[in-house]
Amino acid sequence: MPTKRTTPHRRAIALMSLGHSCVDIYQGAVAALVPFFVSERAYSYAAASGVVLAASLLSSVVQPLFGALTDRWAMPWLLPVSTLVGGAGVALSGVTGSYALTLVVVAVSGIGVAAYHPESARVARLASRGSHTAMSWFSLGGNIGFAAAPLAVAAVIATGGLRASPLLAVPAVAGAALCAATLRVLRAPGAATGPARASRGGGRRDDWPSFLRLSGAIMCRSIVFVGLSAFLSLYVRERVGGGEPAGTAALFVLYVGGAAGTVAGGGLAARYGRIPVVQWSYALTVLAVAGVVLVPGPALYLCVALASAGLYVPFSLHITLGQDYLPRRVGTASGVTLGLTVSVGGLASPLIGGLADATTLRTALAPLIALPALGWLLLRPLHEPTLPEALTGHPHPTEAEAPERA
Incomplete structure (x- = not known):
């Protein structure tokens, strides 16, 4: 039976999930804009992938910095501010008059997204009270934003062209309002954990070797995901036909x-444990990405769906595993697992684009098959960390208990 004490935390997770979706529209929007840059501005594959790189490069550099800062000071004000910055960059990307200015504004958007994720993951983990399921709902919000991005971009740009891109600022305004509402809920008298409280590890030591292995696997996953995000639409047009709607x-x-x-x-993690679920997901991704590259015709869509599942089942588990491997540096762990390692994929996109220009898109995407296999090898020695007691105030709560506390 819900109590007044637990209700604010559930409400906070719901609001954070919605806010997360508004922010991650801008991560998905950059890749969704690539085909329009190619068609309207005649960008080459390499030039178009450079736009993805610009959104990722500064984000990759500053994300650990924001994570380290949130380990020292709680900065909940970053949530609405970074949301607005992330939206402003994408909104301006279609109205800039040059390639260089386009790179600058999408880089600014990347910085906004980078500032949002470490602090939001820290606040969400506290609000979730250690529940894997609650954190998966928070992560789901971001994935819904990714899913909505190509539809939002297509609706706006296909109707008004790239000059209509300022309309893409609307989710940022909504997201900033949701972030502000979240902070009000967590400061309410019924909330046992305010946004300024941070876990200090409960006396546990940081496990850097395990964290680095996990980070390496996430980097492999990131390159595969960003590579598919940037070029899948163009690739499907070539392989299946059907033009822009098919892509x-x-x-x-x-x-x-x-x-x-x-x-x-x-x-799945609540039933089988995080490590087995993550390992099997990477194994599935190897087969699914091979299908995307090699399977002809409409069956390619099934392979895309399987690849998507393999890439995303471990998504929220990456975050909580990283936080539990570095219980004294939750902000840093969040910045790396939710930000830096994800942004690294954007750094590889120009290589994929350059190879596609020199050969074919199919040839350029083929190396992506090997990366989840490498990630699986990195994950094999990992163990399941115990949940920090300082996170909930109770020693190692079970998943059955955690949702009631979230």
């Missing part, structure tokens, strides 16, 4: 399958 549909399948996979990940 947009494939990108939507990639993102919406990820949303379903994220929710499934929390439930």
Whole structure:
């Protein structure tokens, strides 16, 4: 039976999930804009992938910095501010007059997204009270944002062209309002954990070797996901035909399958444990990505859906595992697992684009098959960390208890 004490935490997770979706629209929007840059501005594959790189490069550099700062000081004000910055960059990307200015504004958007994730993950973990399921709902919000991005971009840009991109600022305004509402809920008298409280590890030591292995695996996953995000739409047009609608549909399948996979990940982890679920997900991804590259015709969409599930089932589990491997540096762990390692995929996209220009898109995507296999090898020695007692005030709560506290 819910109590007044637990209600604010559930409400906070719901609001944070919605706010997360508004922010991550801008991560998905950059990749969704690539086909329009190619068609309207005649960008080459390499130039278009440079836009993805610009959104990721500064984000990769500053994300650990924001994580380290949140380990020292709680900065809940970053949530609404970073949401607005992330939206402003994408909104301006279609109205800039040069390639260089386009790179600058999408880089600014990347910085906004980078500032949001470490603090939001810290606040969400406290509000979740250690529940894998609650964290999967928080992560689901981001994945819904990814899934909505190609639809939002297509609706706006296909109607008004790139000059209509300022309309893409609307989710940022909504997201900032949701972030402000979340902070009000967590400061309410009925909330036992305010946004300024942070876990200090409960006396546990940081396990850097395990964390670095996990981070390496996430980097492999990131390169695969960003590579597919940036080029899947163009690739499906070549392989299946059907023009722009076929490519947009494939990108939507990639993102919406990820949303379903994220929710499934929390439930599977509660039953089987995080490490086995993450390992099997990477194994599935190897086969699914091979199908995307090699399977002809409409069956390619099924392979995209399976790849999406394999890439996203472990998504929220990456975050909580990283936080539990570094219980004294939760902000840093969040910045790396939710930000830096994810942004690294954008750094590889110009290599994929350059190889595609020199050969074919199919040839350029083929190396992605090997990366989840490498991630699986990195994950094999990992153990299941215990949940920090300082997170909930109770020693190692079970998943059955955690949702009631969330």
